[in-house]
Amino acid sequence: MNSPADMEGAPETFKSADASKMHKNWQGKKFVIQVSAADCTGCTLCTRVCPTNSLTMPPAAEALEPETNNWNFFEKLPDPDRTLVNPGQVKDQQFLRPLFEFSGACAGCGETPYIKALTQLLGNRLVVANATGCSSIYGGNLPTTPWTHDADGRGPAWANSLFEDNAQFGLGFRVSLDKKQEYALELLEAAADKIGTGLVEAIKSNPQKTEADVAAARETVAAIKAACGDTPELAALKAQANYLVSKSVWILGGDGWAYDIGYGGLDHILASGRNVKVLVMDTEVYSNTGGQCSKATPRSAVAKFATRGKDQVKKDIGYMAMTYGNIYVASIAMGSNDEHALKTLAEAEAYDGPALVIAYSHCINHGINMAQGLDRQKDAVDCGRWLLYNFNPDNIKQGKNPLTIKSKAPKMPVRDALIGVDGKGGENRFKMLAKTNKANFEKMLALEEQDIARRWRLYQALAAIDYSAEAAPEA
Ligand SMILES: Cc1ncc(C[n+]2csc(CCOP(=O)(O)OP(=O)(O)O)c2C)c(N)n1
Known part of the structure; x- marks a missing residue:
């Protein structure tokens, strides 16, 4: 959010819009959405999602020079004040600076928008344990990296371990951060008479839920460090004080x-009850190694190791996690409902316990026109193949059913979603089977329709369970 003074010296080609109507906090301010032409991969997805059709794809030769000048000016503009935006709202959240940018992923990748959104939501408090796969490759193609930092030089912390131990790797982050925070609190309490009980109480009573809370916690920590000065007995507290600001661990x-x-x-880590958040970017195949079939591959899709079409139902990992009852579980698809996707990430973050968010991610391995990746996401939801839902255990305390199904009853024929209509839409991973073995495709399609209808009935039944007897008594 920029004041007119910030705009002084802007190139003539620099465009901005009035932000006053968008938010009460932004009277007299301007906002800018600036594309870095030099880093654009030409996927065209931004032009397709822009609600006002304000973005176009001019030839690079025309756009490069003016837009690079615009970008260089844009980079000097101040970041918006995080305490004034509501990161759970699409409109607000898109004003926050992404701390994940210019990855080497395929043009139009379906995974990267979720990661970008996560960095906007959490800023520099984010700590990421990244499994091996596309996200560790485009996320860590060293010596460059798309993970970046804010104007204060702070950014998310990121590391990649092995394919087979990433969940445990992330849990380790959580356990060690919690232990360090506990130790810092012990040191703080022991030093109360020296640095003042006010600072101790300021940290202990701060829930660190909102951006304003976090900003206040950072100020308190700065005051604690200043109060420690160079006193030798307070050196340990000074060294540990940064851990008093809570961090958010996401396992990707x-x-x-x-x-x-x-x-x-x-x-194992979901069942631990610890405050770990998991984001699964579900491309329904092992994308990074060329599209091998996984337990997430849907029935009838052709993939490596399933060249005749997968003949088993897709594993319902969300349903399995829901059975614990104390895990926040959600299924999202940005191309179908972006508001839901972003609100879900914010809700998962706010939940005081483990969370699993499963995000539908279109992929080149699906054999689609990547410029239509978000349309294919919508088809997956419209035909009922992908559900949008939230299972929030907090609802149980109020006697409410934890499961909310956000997507509507399937309305698109499954056949149309899989193989398209009149040569439009559809995905080659399904079309291939329809072309090479029509009889088998028809058999699998009938089973897939049955899977979808059965799953819809199951989720409806789960969402209808009466939890009123479980309402926690009022304190
Ligand atoms: C134990 C082990 N097996 C296999 C591999 C090779 N490998 C690296 S990435 C990858 C695919 C990852 O697929 P997925 O988890 O679906 O992530 P995506 O690439 O689709 O984002 C495989 C098989 C490995 N690194 N370690």
Whole structure:
């Protein structure tokens, strides 16, 4: 959000819009959405999602020079004040600076928008354990990296371990951060008479839930460090004080990791009850190694190791996690409902316990026109193949059913979603089977329709369970 003074010296080609109407906090401010032409991969997805059709794809030769000048000016503009935006709202969240940018992923990748959104939501408090897979490759193609930092030089912390132990790797982050925070609190309490009980109380009473809370916690920590000065007995507190600001641990990976190779560990850490958040970017195949079938591959899709079409139902990893009852579980698809996707990430973050968010991610391995990746996501939801839902255990305390199904009853024929209509839409991974073995495709399609209808009935039944007897008594 920029004041007119910030705009002084802008190139003539620099465009901005009035932000006053968008938010009460932004009277007299301007906002800018600036594309870095030099880093654009030409996927065209931004032009397709822009609600006002304000973005176009001019030839690079025309756009490069003016847009690079615009970008260089844009980079000097101040970041918006995080305490004034509501990161759970699409409109607000898109004003926050992404701390994940210009990855080497395929043009139009379906995974990267979720990661970008996560960095906007959490800023520099984010700590990521990344499973091996596409996200560790485009996320860590060293010596460059798309993970970046804010104007204060702070950014998310990121590391990649092995394909088979990423969940445990992330749990380790959580356990050590919690232990360090506990130790810092012990040191703080022991030093109360020296640095003042006010600072101790300021940290202890701060829930660190909102951006304003976090900003206040950072100020308190700065005051604690200043109060420690160079006193030798307070040196340990000074060294540990940064851990008093809570961090958010997110464990990221693909379906090959989550559904198959890392599943034992994933199940284990979700069952630990610890405050770990998991984002599974479900491309329904092992994307990074060329599209091998995983337990997330849907019935009838052709993939490596399933050249005749997968003949088993897709594993319902969300349903399995829901059975614990105390895990926040959700299924999202940005191309179908972006508001739901972003609100879900914020809700998962806010939940005080483990969370699993499964995000539908279109992929070049699906054999689609990547410029239409978000349309294919919508088809997956419209035909009922992918559900949008949230299972929030907090609802149980109020006697409410934890499961909310966001997607509507299937309305698109499954056949149309899989193989398209009149040569439009559809995905080659399904079309291939329809072309090479029509009889088998028809058989699998009938089974897939049955899977979808059965799953819809199951989720409806789950969402209808009466939890009123479980309402926690009022304190
Ligand atoms: C134990 C082990 N097996 C296999 C591999 C090779 N490998 C690296 S990435 C990858 C595929 C990852 O697929 P997925 O988890 O679905 O993530 P995506 O690439 O789709 O994002 C495989 C098989 C490995 N690194 N370690």
